[in-house]
Amino acid sequence: MPEFLLGIDGGTECVKSGIYDLKGRTMGIASSYYDTIHLYPGWAEQRIEDWRECLYRSIREVLKVSGVKPSDIAGVSYDATCCSPIWMDENDSPLRDAIIWMDVRAAEEAKFIASIDHPARRYNGYGNVSAEWFPCKNLWVKKNQPDVYRKAKTIGEYTDFLTHEITGQWTLGISTVTIRGYYDNRNGGWQKDFYRLIGLEDLFEKLPPKVLRLGDYAGGVCRQFAKQAGLVEGTPVGQGAVDATAANIGCNAFTTGRIFMAAGSSTWVQINIDKEFNTKGLFGSYPDLVVDNFTVEGGQVSTGSVLKWFKTQFISSQIEEEAKKRNASVYAYMDEQASNLPVGSEGVVIVEHWQGNRTPFTDPESRGIIRGLSLRHTPVHIYRAIMEAVAYDVWSSVSIIKQNNFDIKEIIGVGGHMNSRVWAQIYADVSGLPIKKTTNPEATCLGSAIIAAVGSGKYRNMVEAADNMVEFGDAVKPDMKNHEKYKFFVDQYKKTYNALREDIYRTNDYIKNL
Numbered sequence: 001m002p003e004f005l006l007g008i009d010g011g012t013e014c015v016k017s018g019i020y021d022l023k024g025r026t027m028g029i030a031s032s033y034y035d036t037i038h039l040y041p042g043w044a045e046q047r048i049e050d051w052r053e054c055l056y057r058s059i060r061e062v063l064k065v066s067g068v069k070p071s072d073i074a075g076v077s078y079d080a081t082c083c084s085p086i087w088m089d090e091n092d093s094p095l096r097d098a099i100i101w102m103d104v105r106a107a108e109e110a111k112f113i114a115s116i117d118h119p120a121r122r123y124n125g126y127g128n129v130s131a132e133w134f135p136c137k138n139l140w141v142k143k144n145q146p147d148v149y150r151k152a153k154t155i156g157e158y159t160d161f162l163t164h165e166i167t168g169q170w171t172l173g174i175s176t177v178t179i180r181g182y183y184d185n186r187n188g189g190w191q192k193d194f195y196r197l198i199g200l201e202d203l204f205e206k207l208p209p210k211v212l213r214l215g216d217y218a219g220g221v222c223r224q225f226a227k228q229a230g231l232v233e234g235t236p237v238g239q240g241a242v243d244a245t246a247a248n249i250g251c252n253a254f255t256t257g258r259i260f261m262a263a264g265s266s267t268w269v270q271i272n273i274d275k276e277f278n279t280k281g282l283f284g285s286y287p288d289l290v291v292d293n294f295t296v297e298g299g300q301v302s303t304g305s306v307l308k309w310f311k312t313q314f315i316s317s318q319i320e321e322e323a324k325k326r327n328a329s330v331y332a333y334m335d336e337q338a339s340n341l342p343v344g345s346e347g348v349v350i351v352e353h354w355q356g357n358r359t360p361f362t363d364p365e366s367r368g369i370i371r372g373l374s375l376r377h378t379p380v381h382i383y384r385a386i387m388e389a390v391a392y393d394v395w396s397s398v399s400i401i402k403q404n405n406f407d408i409k410e411i412i413g414v415g416g417h418m419n420s421r422v423w424a425q426i427y428a429d430v431s432g433l434p435i436k437k438t439t440n441p442e443a444t445c446l447g448s449a450i451i452a453a454v455g456s457g458k459y460r461n462m463v464e465a466a467d468n469m470v471e472f473g474d475a476v477k478p479d480m481k482n483h484e485k486y487k488f489f490v491d492q493y494k495k496t497y498n499a500l501r502e503d504i505y506r507t508n509d510y511i512k513n514l
Contacts, residue, residue: 005458006018006231008240009078011080014031018445018448019062024450034050048094051158056228059230073232076166078240079242082158128364139198167221168219173239214239215454216239220236237452238451241451246445247444248270249451250440252466252467252472254272259433262443263417264417265308273296274406277401281400282400283296299397301355303390314379334383341380346381349369350388353368354367396490424437424476430490
């Protein structure tokens with residue numbers, strides 16, 4: 001009996017493929033990298049042919065390194081970046097390169113969509129609309145490249161490309177269309193009157209008609225793909241997901257009361273609750289992404305990237321030499337020093353908006369702030385204060401949920417921040433919640449393998465599959481005395497942003513006109 005699962009992750013930099021057993025143990029991982037094309041500032045595109053070549057290459061390589069026979073793979077699923085749309089002709093060939101998630105050329109279209117008063121916009125709290133989102137990019141192409149839009153027989157996302165490539169069938173996945181396409185599974189699906197108001201009423205002639213839940217049977221591996229990738233034709237394929245949703249599944253963090261946090265260069269937070277909740281400052285709530293509950297989204301544009309910036313620009317050679325003497329990385333050395341400082345970094349308060357803020361302020365024009373410095377303070381104080389600032393912002397988003405009487409029990413974290421014991425402890429103390437870490441570092445590939453386990457019938461549902469395939473390490477427990485102390489500094493963090501916001505806007509405008 002086939003007892004292994006293939007999970008495929010179409011990321012920003014590469015296609016990564018992982019093979020797992022039914023307990024979630026990794027048999028092998030392989031990656032194949034592609035380039036991003038930046039034709040103009042704010043633009044970002046990728047060649048669909050590069051996706052295809054890297055997809056085949058990564059699968060062939062993971063079969064080789066794992067030693068697993070293709071006939072022993074019970075099921076396949078996948079994930080990919082969200083807001084990376086594609087435009088395909090009647091022969092399923094690309095009419096242009098994919099415009100990927102980080103592309104923000106559709107800023108004017110986003111402003112226009114944000115001006116439309118419609119219930120669909122409750123997903124972003126009736127606030128700003130991101131130029132990254134699927135409707136914005138389609139509206140830009142329709143206006144600026146009308147031949148591409150007119151000739152497109154099929155418009156979809158990176159995930160949909162993977163479905164078609166693997167199975168030969170066009171489908172849509174619920175997580176992609178709900179998170180960034182205003183699809184509402186509980187209220188008629190597509191909000192077609194909203195799309196008419198924004199000038200995309202003809203989009204539905206070009207979208208694949210089927211919207212599948214995650215793990216629904218999307219088809220079998222088609223003959224052409226089986227030949228190219230080295231798989232067995234007919235192997236069951238489960239409908240895939242947005243990459244962040246797959247990571248959420250790979251951390252078993254999708255049931256009500258759990259917070260999923262992916263903390264790396266930026267930070268993404270997914271909060272799972274038992275009923276609909278919409279508010280300014282958070283995105284969502286999205287219905288039925290994984291199971292029958294609601295998902296609220298928060299996040300920050302720059303978090304780990306700010307710490308890296310500080311390390312690169314301001315850590316002295318003396319500190320680097322000291323770290324080397326201890327046979328430690330600079331980060332490990334600074335972590336050790338930062339653990340000796342008290343709550344609040346002896347008065348240094350930082351607002352980590354080096355690249356603006358996604359939630360809860362939703363302010364792309366905000367910029368970073370450091371206040372409270374004295375001659376006593378050292379680089380270690382600033383280092384810890386950056387960590388604290390990131391935790392303050394996460395808690396500023398999560399606390400909106402807590403203040404509205406939702407029961408949140410724990411944070412499940414993945415990413416580089418979780419490699420730092422002191423940073424994990426700061427998150428726990430600021431939030432007053434335990435931080436749980438999974439033992440598998442490749443949560444996204446594992447999440448797609450879990451979807452494959454459901455799609456192939458190896459487990460009855462996503463909860464059963466994740467319970468069997470995800471393993472947790474020790475939890476970092478909050479120090480509730482420190483939690484009480486941190487309330488003052490979270491308040492100072494918010495007040496600092498609000499006090500300087502207008503002056504930052506004026507300064508930004510002044511600099512632009514110099």
